[in-house]
Amino acid sequence: QSVLTQPPSVSGAPGQRVTISCTGSSSNIGAGYDVRWYQLLPGTAPKLLIYGNNNRPSGVPDRFSGSNSGTSASLAITGLQAEDEADYYCQSYDSSLSGSVFGTGTKVTVL
Amino acid sequence: QVQLVESGGGVVQPGRSLRISCAASGFTFNDYAVHWVRQAPGKGLEWVAVISYDGSKKYYADSVKGRFTISRDNSKNALYLQMNSLRVDDTAVYYCARSSLVWDYMDVWGKGTTVTVSS
Numbered sequence: 001q002s003v004l005t006q007p008p009s010v011s012g013a014p015g016q017r018v019t020i021s022c023t024g025s026s027s028n029i030g031a032g033y034d035v036r037w038y039q040l041l042p043g044t045a046p047k048l049l050i051y052g053n054n055n056r057p058s059g060v061p062d063r064f065s066g067s068n069s070g071t072s073a074s075l076a077i078t079g080l081q082a083e084d085e086a087d088y089y090c091q092s093y094d095s096s097l098s099g100s101v102f103g104t105g106t107k108v109t110v111l
Numbered sequence: 112q113v114q115l116v117e118s119g120g121g122v123v124q125p126g127r128s129l130r131i132s133c134a135a136s137g138f139t140f141n142d143y144a145v146h147w148v149r150q151a152p153g154k155g156l157e158w159v160a161v162i163s164y165d166g167s168k169k170y171y172a173d174s175v176k177g178r179f180t181i182s183r184d185n186s187k188n189a190l191y192l193q194m195n196s197l198r199v200d201d202t203a204v205y206y207c208a209r210s211s212l213v214w215d216y217m218d219v220w221g222k223g224t225t226v227t228v229s230s
Binding site: 002033034036038040043044045046047048051052057089091093097098099100101102103104107 | 170220223
């Protein structure tokens with residue numbers, strides 16, 4: 001069972017803004033460990049979207065942004081596009097487990 | 112180009128062993144830590160293990176500790192995962208991914224290799 005909790009699904013119409021929450025605890029996000037976000041499309045390699053809480057690798061559109069507050073983090077997608085339909089995962093380090101942890105995952109559906 | 116390619120997956124009976132590999136190309140392999148991450152059917156991502164750039168540090172998820180061993184051969188630009196005492200719940204797609212430091216973000220991933228544990 002993951003220590004980072006995400007909503008199972010979110011949806012939005014093209015052009016809208018959606019947010020995905022990632023709720024952790026004092027041993028991971030609340031301890032100040034960086035949060036990263038990854039996108040998974042079926043049959044393809046997972047893709048890094050956000051690192052260092054709100055930094056985007058080269059090639060990731062600025063429609064994607066991250067934020068942190070206390071023991072939670074969020075990924076926002078603005079100007080939602082059909083190609084954004086995918087699964088999204090948050091990830092951080094957990095000091096109690098002494099290892100990396102992923103969120104439960106969120107499926108984004110473009111209506 | 113920068114690439115990670117997993118191989119060695121297959122069908123194996125419970126209790127048996129399997130070794131999967133990850134071949135790196137397009138970057139200086141021994142500058143990076145490397146992870147194994149898995150995704151069981153219908154489930155989310157689960158971090159499995161990580162090895163430091165020189166192989167001196169290894170860390171494992173509790174679910175595989177004592178059964179799986181991560182290793183690397185920098186002369187061959189290769190990463191390995193030796194999986195012993197396999198269980199049905201080890202069935203998953205196994206991805207390798209690199210990071211600059213052991214607990215840093217994973218910026219390059221492979222497409223995965225499928226391991227099925229079934230009698």
